[in-house]
Amino acid sequence: MNLKPIGDRVVIKKVEVEEKTKSGIVLPGSAQEQPQMAEVLAIGSEILNDEKTKDEIKVGDTVIFSKYAGNEIKVDNEEVTILKLNEILAVVEK
Numbered sequence: 001m002n003l004k005p006i007g008d009r010v011v012i013k014k015v016e017v018e019e020k021t022k023s024g025i026v027l028p029g030s031a032q033e034q035p036q037m038a039e040v041l042a043i044g045s046e047i048l049n050d051e052k053t054k055d056e057i058k059v060g061d062t063v064i065f066s067k068y069a070g071n072e073i074k075v076d077n078e079e080v081t082i083l084k085l086n087e088i089l090a091v092v093e094k
Contacts, residue, residue, distance in 0.1 A: 003075060005044040008053075008085045012038035012063065012070075013078070036064055037092065038081065047085055057085070062092040 003011050015037045040061045047053045057063065070083030 003042050003080070003082075005042055005082060007044050007046045009044045009082055010040060010047070010057065010085055010088065011042040012065065012081050012083065013041055014038045014081065015062065036067055038063055038065060041080060044085075053085060057088065057091060062094075063088045064090045064092065 005011050040057060040059050040063060043057060043059060047057065065081075065083060066087045066089060069087035070081040072079060072081050074080075
């Protein structure tokens with residue numbers, strides 16, 4: 001897959017989080033709330049060329065984004081989301 005976002009947009013892939021209840025039951029993805037953490041796959045040129053934003057985010061970062069942000073699409077049987085930079089709330093530092 002090779003997506004190149006335009007302007008101030010970012011392509012992300014949601015991180016699958018396996019969740020367990022207190023009693024140890026593993027919840028399948030369909031029974032969980034949608035994750036708000038994702039990995040950055042591609043960044044638009046407007047972000048990379050702007051002196052203020054170019055160091056805020058990079059490909060491979062794990063980010064937290066707004067709950068209903070972006071547009072989900074399917075490319076090569078892989079679900080990704082395209083959203084604007086201002087819909088990303090934080091970068092998770094490891």
